[in-house]
Amino acid sequence: MIWGRIAGQIRVITVPGLFELSGMSGTRFSEAVFHEAHACWRSLAVGIVLMMIYDIFRLFRLLVKHSAWMIGVEDVIYWVFASFTVFGLFYLENDGALRFYMIGVVILGMILYDRIVSTNFFRVLKKAGRCFRIKIRKKTQKQSR
Numbered sequence: 001m002i003w004g005r006i007a008g009q010i011r012v013i014t015v016p017g018l019f020e021l022s023g024m025s026g027t028r029f030s031e032a033v034f035h036e037a038h039a040c041w042r043s044l045a046v047g048i049v050l051m052m053i054y055d056i057f058r059l060f061r062l063l064v065k066h067s068a069w070m071i072g073v074e075d076v077i078y079w080v081f082a083s084f085t086v087f088g089l090f091y092l093e094n095d096g097a098l099r100f101y102m103i104g105v106v107i108l109g110m111i112l113y114d115r116i117v118s119t120n121f122f123r124v125l126k127k128a129g130r131c132f133r134i135k136i137r138k139k140t141q142k143q144s145r
Contacts, residue, residue, distance in 0.1 A: 039093040043102040046089050047109020050082050055118050062125070 057074055066074070086106055090096055 039099070039102060040105050042089060042093060043105035044109040044112075046085060047106040047111075048113045050085060050106070051110045051113040051118060053081070054078060055121065058122070059125070062129075 057078060061071065061074075086103070087096075089106070090098060090102065093102070
C-alpha cells in the first residue's frame with residue numbers, strides 16, 4: 001500500500017490483488033474504515049437513545065407509584081425492546097454480523113449518558129420536586145389556619 005496526499009485529502013492507494021474488499025481489487029481501504037467508524041458512531045447513538053428511553057421509564061416511576069412486580073414487567077419490556085433495537089443496528093450496519101466492539105460502544109454510550117446527563121437530570125428533578133412539595137405544604141398550612 002502506498003499512502004499519498006492528493007488535493008488536501010489523505011488517500012490510500014492499493015496495489016491490485018494485494019488488498020481486496022468485497023472481492024474487488026483496487027478498492028480503497030478508507031471506505032472500509034469509514035464504514036466501521038460510521039457503525040461505531042451509530043452504536044454510540046443507539047446506546048444514548050436506549051438510556052434516554054430508560055430514563056423515561058424511571059421518570060414515570062417517580063411520578064406514578066409502582067409495585068415491584070410492575071417494575072419488573074416494565075424492565076422486561078424495555079430489555080426486549082433494547083435487544084431488538086441492537087439487533088436492528090447489527091442488521092442494518094453489518095448485515096447481521098456480530099461485532100463485539102459495537103456491543104461495547106452501545107454499552108459505552110449508555111454509561112456515558114447515565115453518568116453525564118441522567119445523573120444531573122434526576123438531581124435537578126429531585127430539587128424541583130422538593131421545592132414543589134415545600135410550596136404545596138406552605139399553601140395548605142395557610143388554608144388550614
